[in-house]
Amino acid sequence: MPYSLGKEHFVQTSTRIANFSNRREPGPNDTVVYISCSCDLMHPGLIERLKAAKSQGDFLYVGIWDDDTASYFKGESYPLQGL
Numbered sequence: 330m331p332y333s334l335g336k337e338h339f340v341q342t343s344t345r346i347a348n349f350s351n352r353r354e355p356g357p358n359d360t361v362v363y364i365s366c367s368c369d370l371m372h373p374g375l376i377e378r379l380k381a382a383k384s385q386g387d388f389l390y391v392g393i394w395d396d397d398t399a400s401y402f403k404g405e406s407y408p409l410q411g412l
Contacts, residue, residue, distance in 0.1 A: 355387065355388050359386070359387040359388060360385070360386030360387050360388070361386055361387070361388045361390060362382050362383065362385045362386035362388065362389050362390070363389075363390045363391075363392065364378070364379065364382040364389065364390075364391055364392070365391075365392035365393075365394065366378070366391070366392075366393070366394065367393070367394045367398070367399040367402070367403060367407070367408055368391070368393050368394075369399060369403075369407060369408040369409050369410055370409055370410055379391065393412075395412060396408050396411045396412055
């Protein structure tokens with residue numbers, strides 16, 4: 330398969346997403362926490378932010394910015410590592 334420099338479009342399936350979960354859905358008394366970030370490069374500061382967010386509730390949902398959003402909020406030289 331040749332290497333592509335274009336944007337890749339990858340659609341997650343519910344099965345693949347479930348592989349990264351505890352396979353339990355939030356109940357009516359659970360607290361759901363949502364954090365949105367570029368997650369451009371995985372580094373200790375990002376891991377600590379994710380841990381802090383998770384400590385706020387029972388479930389953590391993470392929204393990952395696309396390349397255009399990362400550029401908008403962080404500047405033209407970002408992301409360092411594209412999606």
